[in-house]
Each structure stands twice: as C-alpha cells, then as structure tokens.
Amino acid sequence: MPDIDLDSFRAETRAWLEENCPPEMRTPAASDDDQCWGGRKFTFQSEAQKLWLERMAAKGWTVPDWAPEYGGGGLSRAETRVLHQEMARIKARSPLSSFGIWMLGPALLKYGTEDQKREHLPPIARGEIRWCQGYSEPGAGSDLAGLQTRAVSATDEGGDYYIINGQKVWTSYADKADWIFCLVRTDPEAPKHKGISFILFDMDQPGVEPKPIRLISGSSPFCETFFTDARAEKKDLVYEENKGWDVAKYLLGHEREMISGMGHGGGGKTLPQMALDSVGVGAGGRLADPLMRAEIAMFEVRAAAYRAQAERFNDEWKAGRINPAVSSMMKYYGTELNKRRNELAMQAGGTGALEWESEESNGGKSARDWLRSKGNSIEGGTSEIQLNIVAKRVLELPG
Amino acid sequence: MPLYLTDDQDMLRDSAKGFLAVKAPVAHLRKLRDADDAAGYDPALWKECAEMGFTSILIPEAEGGLGLGHVEAGVVLEEMGRNLTPSPMLPTAVAAVAALKKGGAQHRDKWFPKIASGDATVALAIDEGAKHDPAATAMRAERSGNGFKLSGRKRFVVQGHTADMLIVAARTAGSAGESDGITLFAVEKGTAKMTADPRRLADSSFAAVVEFDGVELDADAVIGEVDAGWAPLTAMLCAGRAGASAELLGVGQGTTDQTMAYIKERKQFGVIIGTFQALQHRAAHLYAELEVARAATLKAQQLLDDIVDEKSADRARRAVHTAKAMTGLATTLAVQEGVQMHAGVGMTDEYDVGLYMKRARTLAELFGDTNYHADRLACEAGY
C-alpha cells in the first residue's frame, strides 16, 4: 500500500541529504578514530565532518526518534527508518557516534526526571558532551554487581552531593569523555544488587584520573579510571538511591543491542569481494579456493539469516512482544558472527591483511578490525554470560 | 509488514496446533509405521485436513480457495513438523499449487477443486541423482505427434506411489546443467508405461523411484510453456523450499521442547542435569540457532507473499535459499543435541527424539540441502 505522507517525507529527505551531506561524508569511516565522537575535547578531522554534525544536529537527526525538546527530530518509527534508508542509499556516515545516544539516552528517557532529560539529552544530541561508561572494576567484571567503588553522601554550600572513591577499568574513552555514567556502591550492608546507585558526574575535576591502556589492536580506546574524593551532585542521581541496578540492566539491554549490530552495517568491502580480489575466480565462475568459498558461503547464510532475526527482534521489541532477555541472544549471536567475519576476512586477505601500517593496507585496517572484533564478545557482558542469561531467563533452566 | 505473525496467523496456528495435537501427534506416526502401512499417510486424516482448510490455503479465492499465503501455509507445516504428521501437505497443497498457478486453466480447473477437497494428491518428480539439482535434469521429453514422449527415471518422488498426479520436469531442449529447455508436465496416475516403485525411507515416509518408459502425453499436459518450465519450476521449488523450511523448523522446535523438558527433570549427581552449565550453554546456543532460522523462514514466506515483479521475486528466491540452508543447520543441530542430552534413552525407539532425527534428515535433503542453497547464493553473489 503506498503511503503518501511517507513517500513525500522520503522525497524531502532525499533532497535534503543530497544538498547537505558533504561528499567526504559519503564514504565509510576507516576506524573508530575516523568517526565523529563530539565532546569538549574533540578535534574535528575535517570541515566536512563538523558541518555534517552541525547540519544533522540542527534538524535533530543525530537522534531522529527523540522528542524535539530533548534535541531529537521527533520522527516516527517509519520516518526514522526512511531516514536511515536514505542515508544508506548515499552511503552517508553516521554524523555522531556516541555512548550518550546508544546507552545513556535510552536509560535517561526511561528513568530520568524531566529536569535530567532537559539538562543532559540536548548536549548529547548536539555532540557537545561525550560520555563514558563506568561499570567494570578490577574485581567486578562478569560479576558486575560485586563492584566496590564507594559513594558517600555529603553536603556543603553547593548542595547535596556524593564523595566517590574507587577504581573502574576498561572504561572506553574515559580520557576523551566529558562526563561519566557510573555505578557506585551507596549501601555496603545491603545484598550486592541492592546497594548500587547510578550516578552522573563531570570528569573534568581533580579527583578523576583516567589512564589509557594499550590494546592488542595497537590503539588505546580504554582506560583505568581512578576516583579520589571525586564529586557527584545528588541531582544527577538517576532513579532512586540503591536502585541503580535496574537502570544498569536496562542500559545493558541497549548496549547489547548496539554491540550485536557491530560489523553488520556494511560500508566496506564484502567478504566475497575481499576473497575474489585476493584469490581470484576459478572454474565455473566460482572462487578459486573451494574450501575458502565453502566457509564464506556458510558464513553468508548465517549472516543473512541473522539480518532477518535482527529485523524480527526489532519489530517484536518495538511492539513490546518480546522477553527483554532475548537481547542477550542477539548480543551473543551477533558478536560471534562478527568475530567469524573478521577471521574469514583475515583468511581471505592472506599475507596482505597482515600489514600493520602501509598505505595499501589502509593503516592495517583488516588486522586492526580483526583484533578489535575479539572484544565484541567480551564488552557489554561476555558470550558466556549471555548464554547464562538465555539459559535462565529465556529457557528457564534451573540453578 | 512487521516480521512476526499477525493475529489471524496466530489464530490459525492455534487451531492447527489443537487439531494436530489431537488427531496426529507423534503416536499417529508410530501407529502407521508399526502397522506397516503401505500408503505412508492416513487418507481419512487428509480429508479432515481439507475440512480444516489446510489444503485450500494457497488456492486463490476466485478458484475456490482461501487465497492466503506462504506464511499461513508455513504455520500449518510447522505444526505438522512439530507432530511429525505424515501428510501430502507439502507437495500437494503447497508446491503443486504454486506450480499450477503458473500453468494453464485446464490444470487449475481440474486439480484445484480436488486438491481443496482432499480428493487428490500430487507428487513432484524432479530429482534424478542422489542430490537435488534441478538444472541437471536430463530426462528427455521428445516431441511425438502433437504431444510428447517421456523416457527416463526420477528419484525421491515423495509419496509418488499414491499421488493422483505427478508434476514431472523433463528436458525438451538444451542439455543437463542448463535451466533453459526444461518443460513441466502433469502426468496422471495410471498413465501407461509409468511405474512407481515405493521405497520406505529411514523416517518411515515413502519416496518412489519412477520409471518413464516412453510415456505418451498430450500437448496440454504441459504446465506453463514448452522449454520454459524453469519459471513454474522455480515458483514450485520456492514454495516447496519455504514450506520444507517451516516443517523443518517445527521438527527442530518440537524436539527441542522435549529436550528442554527432559533436562529440567532428569537428575544425576543429586541435581537436575539442566543446572549443568555445559548443557545450559549448548541449550542456549541451540535456542539462538533456532530463532535465527525462524526469522529467516518467516522473512522468506513474507517475501514470497509480496512478489509483484521480477526484482521482488529474485529477493524472495534468495531469502528462500537462506531459509532452507539455515533451517537445515539449526534443525540438524537440534536433533543431534536432542539425542545427546537424552543420552541412553535418546537412542531408544520408545523416545521420540530419534523419530525427529530421522524426519529432520529427510527434510534436510528435500528440495536441496544446506550446501546446495549456500552454493546457489554464492553463485548468485558472483563467487
């Protein structure tokens, strides 16, 4: 059935993008560093990147489905989909990569007060404030609820606040972020899930010290983060004191959904294309290496089937007909697929894909992506933890 | 259209579920098997399926059917898979109907009413080798007078010994390996010089080897156009593969439901075995594979129902390849994990899991296995 309103929205969107998306922003970003993350400390790589963010933010299209009062575009689900389709059509990059958009935003929309939403959401939408996630600690990884970072109430002429002491680890982009959403222990006597609070605070203060950690991919996107008498205002406590675990879990659902989609957005060369470029065509127009071909073909079946599952999950989620624990299955399957894709890409690229710095290898993109992908099944909760969740909360297995 | 069942489709599923649970649970298959039944299915049950409307799902309303789609057909087939119900549903009411829709009025007028009422069944004579490969069709149909003469041999003709009509793919031009030059024929039961030799398969179903020893046919036995049978054949196979995917999914889900119930109840070392993480993780992985296969199947069915032009038909065809390949993977895992997690009792004839395993193997081969479909997708993607 043709939808007149949607058709005209599509036409307008197409024309607007045509006019406003700079040509440089119509190629896939080469790496995390090549994306626009915004924030007070961010330096734009190009005028085009800056322009693209400003133009999209002015329309509210960095977060098309958020309400306008929170910096969003106020688009319906169908319109949002059209916008994404039209952006994909011209290979437009996302104007803004942001933990604020992917993780904190949804949590604030659900659990935040009206004041908190109006204060924190618009700067996220405009890319002015960059956020990081302070969940994991050295002693609390999979067992996140075992976290020890302490928050103690205090009051002074500035009002009610918390004094925070402790250490986080694996805090992605803590050195580049402006604010942190952080899990802290506010009641050490309560059972471990019941004494945790979800708090927001500015990283730009003497008591906060992020130290970058170097990864196997060569980059240093995450940090150890130390808090020594750091200050968080009480007005920035999200939801109730000691009920932070609810917020944390809800946010993890969104984080898992985001991570499950990694590497499936397309953009770069397809796996078959990489293999064709590398080993060439053999008999009957088939890839010259039959065993590699078989592995890739089987991978592609699962990838295509998973795309359908992602669509189904999305539809069921939006219609409220799905057990939220199913997001763990998506995270597990999506990340394992992405790791597999990267393994096959390395295999297809052969020795060429080993190059780490050369121009021809685009600065070692294949190898670095491959190594980075290994983190997908760890961050946001490991694959094993996702399987535990599915077993207990979806399959209802005992124990 | 969202990628989940509509309320109407949910209702159809509930009624198919209720009907089959009473009329044709796994015990029904056991009964036929243990009685050494020579037909392979129960014609009385098939009549009841017709009364339920299952046989009319894909027949257009204008021609006396329900005018529903592949999603609805799949809903019924999945329940049949779950109950291991032996029935001619897939070849007759799904694949054959899809082919006849592309054929002339003489076929539709003749067969649609009989299919709808449950009075006729149809079998498909496509495969010649041990592996499905329709383009490799070599059997000849020579021109003879104003008709054709068929000579050759077809294998894996499911329910071919009981069918009232066979849809036969034969070559009228070109050579094996080419999709051009194939013609589809409707050959009625009892036609001279055609003999069907039924072979019982591992899952107790029957597939015939059919010999054509110069079978003479009129020109109007042709379904679609001479030499251009690939189009109705593709429509038929897409419907059949989507349907087989749905049935496979039902087999995988049915056995997995039983396996999950078993590991929640069996105790060893003083605890329920479902508390062991080694089993929990495999169960969760299996769940993921089945859900992904379910999505791929529904996507294929929806796309088949949305075909409006060549482009959308191509998309649907690719989605069908994905669905059949993926359900093959998922259900094969389901039956293997099923036997392993049941362990000793899983190896017994008394438990159902072995029956599911056998059915899964047959359906995995039917209309092409996972490798076949993965290969087709790769070829189409240019590698």
Ligand SMILES: Cc1cc2nc3c(=O)[nH]c(=O)nc-3n(C[C@H](O)[C@H](O)[C@H](O)COP(=O)(O)OP(=O)(O)OC[C@H]3O[C@@H](n4cnc5c(N)ncnc54)[C@H](O)[C@@H]3O)c2cc1C
């Ligand atoms: C790229 C990347 C980015 C990250 N970004 C952030 C961030 O921004 N903020 C943040 O707070 N954290 C971040 N993390 C941390 C991440 O959430 C943790 O690494 C993760 O939760 C696992 O904790 P751990 O590393 O302590 O491993 P451990 O919990 O010590 O796990 C070690 C192994 O034991 C297994 N295991 C543990 N418990 C169980 C169990 N119950 N059953 C079965 N197996 C089990 C695990 O699956 C794993 O294989 C990031 C991690 C990565 C890799």
